[in-house]
Amino acid sequence: MSVTAKQIVLASRPNGPVGRENFRLETKELGAPDVGEVLIKVTAMSLDPYMRGRMDDAKSYAKPVEVDGVMEGGTVGEVLESNADGIAPGDKVFGMTGWCDHAIMRAKDLRKLPDGVPETTALGVLGMPGFTGWYGLTEIGEPKEGETLVVAAATGPVGSMVGQYAKHKGLKVIGIAGGEEKCAHAVEKFGFDACLDHRGFSDAKDARAQIGAACPDGIDIYFENVAGKVLEGVLPNMNTFGRIPICGMIAFYDTGGTAESYDLPKFWRSMLVNRMRAQGFIISDHFDRFPAFLKDVAPLVANGTIKFTEDVAEGLENAPDAFMSMLKGGNFGKQIVRIS
Amino acid sequence: MSVTAKQIVLASRPNGPVGRENFRLETKELGAPDVGEVLIKVTAMSLDPYMRGRMDDAKSYAKPVEVDGVMEGGTVGEVLESNADGIAPGDKVFGMTGWCDHAIMRAKDLRKLPDGVPETTALGVLGMPGFTGWYGLTEIGEPKEGETLVVAAATGPVGSMVGQYAKHKGLKVIGIAGGEEKCAHAVEKFGFDACLDHRGFSDAKDARAQIGAACPDGIDIYFENVAGKVLEGVLPNMNTFGRIPICGMIAFYDTGGTAESYDLPKFWRSMLVNRMRAQGFIISDHFDRFPAFLKDVAPLVANGTIKFTEDVAEGLENAPDAFMSMLKGGNFGKQIVRIS
Structure with missing residues (x-):
């Protein structure tokens, strides 16, 4: 042929x-x-x-x-x-x-x-995006029942896995997405506790205030997949011993990551004061865990616990x-x- | 009385x-x-x-x-x-x-x-500073034989513990200190492989070049206790899967941490690309490990392996x-x- x-x-x-x-x-x-x-x-x-x-x-x-x-x-x-x-x-x-x-x-x-x-x-959901969300959340985020998690791109394949798996583990989950329709979808279909529309963040200060209001107990895990204004709004709301799996930063991709000015000294100080852990990961380093992912998550997809x-x-x-x-x-x- | x-x-x-x-x-x-x-x-x-x-x-x-x-x-x-x-x-x-x-x-x-x-x-050496260096290096830095470690304030009580304990574990150790006399002391008394005089860093770019030249295999662990220009010089030399225990940032203390401008997007991207881990710690959270520290290190001080x-x-x-x-x-x- x-x-x-x-x-x-x-x-x-x-x-x-x-x-x-x-x-x-x-x-x-x-x-x-x-x-x-x-x-x-x-x-x-x-x-x-x-x-x-x-x-x-x-x-x-x-x-x-x-x-x-x-x-x-x-x-x-x-x-x-x-x-x-x-x-x-x-x-x-x-x-x-x-x-x-x-x-x-x-x-x-x-x-x-x-x-x-x-x-x-x-x-x-059962491929690389779902695996990425599952790995970063479970292996780096170390979720514990009763904690609060924030994830952006909430209706995307990574964010929706992170949020749904965290709910499955008993966390409070706040999503961030672009537009009312996506936010409603994150809550209604994926079961997030709430979802904020980042188009409604007038600036980083406003993002900080809105995210803070949605997370009255602070944030224990921020699953980083967007960076930008969301990152700026999340950081001041992180709790002591917070964890930040760094999976992606779509907001920085098209700009080369230099368009906005952030304050590394302030961030660095907060890493120390709050004893936070930030860790970047690339899913291709961890394909040995793919069978464990499928074994854990495929039944949850099949029985409708995790939707896509x-x-x-x-x-x-x-x-x-x-x-x-x-x-x-x-x-x-x-x-x-x-x-x- | x-x-x-x-x-x-x-x-x-x-x-x-x-x-x-x-x-x-x-x-x-x-x-x-x-x-x-x-x-x-x-x-x-x-x-x-x-x-x-x-x-x-x-x-x-x-x-x-x-x-x-x-x-x-x-x-x-x-x-x-x-x-x-x-x-x-x-x-x-x-x-x-x-x-x-x-x-x-x-x-x-x-x-x-x-x-x-x-x-x-x-x-x-057997008090809080030595314990701080030992804890951050062993529990967060996870040193492995043959790796390269950088630590500043090399003749101080934290830095000298970090460097000497890392040498004891078979790492290559590059110190950073202020002035030729301290640098010589780090090498001659504490056994560091080399020690750079940060007064000789004309700017962050020069720090990057000098640190890079001293670490031809890159840096696997940066024990952060100073921040500032040293941090800027170290970051671009970090290896994949590098670890940064964040213990202090004396360079930021007196300025409130806002005098210089750093590029968080660039740093954040490098955390992801290099799959790095940064983790702040405060030694008072870990006093339960103090007996283990004394048991491990007191004999090394008594027999002269670790000097002060x-x-x-x-x-x-x-x-x-x-x-x-x-x-x-x-x-x-x-x-x-x-x-x-």
Whole structure:
């Protein structure tokens, strides 16, 4: 079998906010898979904030995407042709194929999808985003019943996992999200105790006051995935012995992290005075814990304790627009691109 | 027995750097000790950076000293009169008597001094400063053989414990101190691999370059006790999975921590990219570990593996000058005030 694959490549590195000009749709002829390889038809692709970091050339925890290289990303799909043992046409798999509609992959780099849950859960609630939330909360946040947790991007796949798992463990959970509709969703569907609309924060001082009012007992865990004004509003409300798992900082991505001025001496002093712990983590360091995650969380998803919301864009060619919209908070739930 | 005690009280709160006008020498008549109390003649007093924090009214981990109240501090002394079981005249004790030459204390707030080591070790290497260094390094720093550690105030009682204990555990240790004489002392007496003179850092960029050159394999543990320019120079040299126990920040104390401008977004990003952990601690939360510290370290002091250096001022009335000098790095080793 030979197919013509569509791919989206990095046409140029962004200089400030990402634009359409940074992407290019290309085609590529794929031959037959070599020994140990399979040919995959991609059915759905994940869009995630980490991809923004891969577009820059800055020192980071992972190599940047090369200019003219295929944009990095995880997908689910179906095996069309197999030249590897233990995997056959029709098998449903997850793989880091990048932004494309067909790909040839080594079988050992693929993971078969579990039965009984929708295949797109492997991109979200039971995939890397859900695992990221679960790992950072349980291993770094060390949640204790009765404590208060704050997490932003509350309706996103990481934030909704963090909040729902924390509720499952008996914490009080305050979400932060963009817009009334998302806030209502966090409370009504995901069971958060409250959710604040960050569009209603007039400045960092106001963020501090609103967050403080929603957390009368202070904040024990701040799961950091946005930074920016939310971080400024959270820090003065942190309790003694507070923990901050640092998972991401979407507010800093498009600005290079230098647009606003923060006060490190003040922050540093508060780390000492409040005996706080802050710890950055990158989920790819911890894939050995993925089976433990699935064992713990898959039943909670299957029985409806942990819910998920997906935002689906149609067609590979619409991935760049969906990605740019997501970076601005335009998605509602886990951003997926369906590929027909 | 009735004695006239000399005490140094906080005359006023500093507005910027501490000055003599912030202190006042007073006398107080002490009566006989009540039941459970003892009368102590103080023989030596400790001066420590944390005392600077107690002079301010800012929210901190401990209550400030009241204006007109006796300056807080630990001392060693001899029991003159006892009205408590199990403690007798002539006993040598450590207690938080404050800056004074005689005090009445509850017996249960005192600790008897061990035999076989000089009594002033209870103020330094085997007292709170040594315990602080040992706890922060072992419990938060998690040192591993072959790693690189940086600690400033290298000849001080905390820094010299951190560096010597890290050497004892097989780490490479780079000290930072003020002046050539202290740097030589850190290497020759305390066995550091190298020690940089922070007076030779022309700016943060230069600090970064010099620290980087001294740590060709990067920094795995930065024991934070000074902040300021050293912190700025260290951060870009931190390794992946680096740890920063935050013990103090003397460079920020006298300025209120707002004189210089740091870049929190840049720092925060580096916490994530390098998966670093920063954790503040206050030694008074961990006194339950003090016996374990003494058991581990007292033999190392007795057999000379861990050495100590003291800087002795003479007379209670000279304590304010010695304290102000210490805040500027004028001491050479653990600052003691001998009280005759």
